[in-house]
Amino acid sequence: LGLNLSSVYDSLIDILNNSDNDDVRVSLIKAFGFAGDDSRALDCMINLLTSENEEMRIASADALGNIRTKKAIEEMAGILLDNHKPIESRILITGALAKTGSREAVEPLINVLGSDSNDLQIAAHDALIEITKQSNGKAKYFWQEWWDRNKVKTREQWLEDIVDKLEEGFKKLKVENDLLKEEIVRQTINTLKTSKEKDDIRPFIDALKSEYQAVRIYAAGELANHKEPEVVKIFVDLISDDDTEMRVLAVNVLGKIGGVSELKDLISALQDNETKVRESAAMSLGKLGKKEAVFDLLSALSDLANSVVCAAAEALGELRADQAVEPLINLFSNKDPKVRESAIVALGKFQDNRAIDPLINSLKDKDERVRWYAADTLGKTGTKKAVLPLIALLSDESARVRESTAAALGLIGDESAVGPLIKLLKDVDNRVAEKAADMLLSIECESFVLLDSIVNAFYAEEDHKRAKEILKKQIKDYEGLPEYDHALWQSKKRLAKLYFSDNDCQKATLLYEELVMHFDDNMEIKHELIVCLKEAKQYDKLLSFLSLWIESSLADNHLWWPEIYEIIEGLFKEDSFGKVRTLIDDFEKKNPHLGGPELKSRFYDLRKKSMAAMSPQGEGS
Template sequence: MMRFLGLKSGSKWFVFLSVILFVFLVITVFSGCIDERKPELSPGEVDELIQELGSENRSIRINAENELSTYRDSASEAMLRTLNDGNESVKVRTNTAYILGRWDEKRAIKALVQNLDDESPVVRENAAIVLEVLGDETAVEALLETLEGDENESVRSSASLALGGIGDERALKPLIEILGNESEKLSVRTSAAEALGRLGDRRAVDLLILKLSEEDYRLRFASVRALGQLEDERAVVPLVGILDNNNENLSVRKEAVYSLGKLGDDKAFTSLMETLQAEDLGLRMASVSALEMLDKERAVDVLLPVLNNESQAVKVREASALALGRLGDKKAFESLFYLLQSENPELRLASIEALGDLRDRRAVDPLILIMRDKREVMVLRTTAAYSLSKIGGNEAVDALISALDSDEFEIRRAAISVLGVFGDERAEEPLLGLLEDENITIRLFAVDALGGTGGLRAVEELEQIAANESEDEYLRDAANDSVLRIRDRI
């Protein structure tokens, strides 16, 4: 059973979506109330929390960050002062910088630029990393000076990546010079190659192609990745050469597959098709993804035999099923339908999801049966509900409305969430009936779903909930939010 539960990650979207929706709902509801429940922090409390950012205990650091995030307005000024405080520990300063970067606090740029000259290489490297996150071109000149003059290769590597991420063309020439300089440290050259991909300037393509023959595989890998990002057709033939070379490092070949997929040039089709027979599982998986991005019709004809090949690895067949669903060619229906009978739960789950993406109404009845079958693993049943929502139609809506009366919480929650996305007016009355449910989570989901599918009748009921001071506070806030969404919609 635990193995089945493990299916809830990755491509198994519905259960994951339900959880995320609930968390988002709660956060949305709570966000308007936080300031009313907690007073502002005193300067001393802010300083204490900043000190806790340097704790060796991860839970203490996380708690401090959460508290500071809650009181961002009162905490920012003290945190900005901390960045350049040489009396503070390196850990406090760097963790403070990371948080300010996540907050997109542009006022930190000046202090971070100053930190590029700090005596600590850790502080200098951290400054470059956070400046990339902030993405402001005012930091480019300082980063260029760091790239050319810092004695620490980790700092210079981070400066390279930051310049690529910011995307200012002033970085092009220095990065090209570093990549072409064979006396430069390997880590800095590798970062320069990656940065040129991020920069997005195709004037770097010729040099990156040249670097595919470098002795060190790490530099070849970075060059392959950068060529995929630049999406220039001149790279297709050299990248096919990398892929077809069985003596090439496996990680470099795999990255060539991804890059060829990004380039979207059909000249790579034959090599990618042949890679489906490679010994390495990762190469085969990557080829499925890449083929999906090329000629759609040819990809279907190639991936169908892979899906039907019972001697092929389950993971490759699973990836093929999902790709065929996204490609949307109804030629795949019979094969995907057949997989619903597979003994392998991963293949069954992939076929259920793919049939939803295919949007073929022939799948409605079997998906309804799966959703209702209590012998089935729950993740298969909830995914069937999600796939029904993608196919649509009266039968699917009726089945989902019927599922609101299920005695199973997960099925009810799935049906409520899906009906909220559907926008079918027939769902309004059944969802309104759930506003009196004894389970507060069901009521919260119903309130949220009515925001997506309800009309004027729902507005009346939701306004009553919002005005009822004896109701759960979060339910009242959710009702207010749904009323606003309905009014915006109608």
């Protein structure tokens, strides 16, 4: 459509007339963007006014309002005055006529003020107001009298119409010119992209002289990937370019590829008339990391534009110059919260004790982000002095402040934060609760009891993963200390059960093998070890444990014989007949009862079948 090709236009008109897809037709109507003198689709739009699709009718009427030719207005007036046409179509036509703003529509609209349809009368009245800018009456006689007085246009009114027409033509030419420029820019950039000599920077240097800003910016962006002295010199020169965007780009690039020799040029850009250039220059000086720029950046803290002050503050933070600490602290009282925030972020990179008290005071700032970054910065300092104020901030109304505060307490690592962080596990905000949990893992607790309280908290939240981490830490840190022997066994038991509940039988087995030796009367541990060994198919090891338990508890060993039989029966099913016979023989020597009359009979039966299977006759049968 933008290329105005008649063949394309005709094809689209054909679709509007003949397509069965209403959605497509509505989309095309909206996409046409009819010009004021374009009536090629006039008949099509008028026909669609009677469509059964409401959206189609509305779109058609809206499009007709863009066609302001005499013929179009006459056609629409004819429909408006035709009593045989549907009321809905005539009402839509009133809106289209109003959109044209044409005086030629006034008389037909006045005529339908006497219509039997109240809705049509109202629509015609609204259209008259839109065209004439008169709103003093609703009666037909009022409008007729007004029209009789005004239908003969004055010279000034005709001149106004001519001016409107000229302005409309100018807008059309401007659109066409803009489209042409866009095409030139697109083609030029494509040519640069497809250049055969990828390392040849000459085409990009030449493109910097283009009259089109987009071409210049693209070329400069490509040159930014090169660090040759010639390229650096080009960007130095661009700092004084007439185009603001080019100057911004130049200082940004010099912050990446420049060196000490370009400092003076970037410093000079701190005096640029445009705020964005000064802001970018300050940021680039911070990236260069040269302390020779400190004095000028300190001066930039007095810039009238707060965005420049913010950039200068953050740049000073990158440079970590001692003389910047006090000026940055002074910014804590600035009225702009963004300035206060930037100063706090900058001081977070200094680790300077002079900032501790001002930062603690900033925890009470009325701005959420200032409190957030003050907490974050205090965490990075690691100062114990901030622990109590930070604990108080855990009840802040802002979830992000609570999250940042939890992180800060974790970084400081003081044990007094454990209790408050445990309470934060129930925070309504999931991110806050997650951060509190992570920080509880990071704090190096020296108290076994405190670690226990963290484990209990994770248990309560069903956070098995983190509970296991703390339990492993307990066992590692306190193993071998006699005074913690009893408590450690309890921790091992809890850890084993967590592994067991998470179906991690391999890790659970290692612990259970220790635990059954220590808690030799704990049936639950024994049963869970049996499950784990079965899961791992470690039947030999399981049989050795079962044998041991039978020997050590002759009075109450009925629980283990069914387990033994189940394992031996499984071996029989796997055709391990020799092993079945040997195991039954061994167990019978240790305990002739073999678990009682019933099981003994079943054991004998298995042994008999195994022996039969092993005999030559059994093998041949």
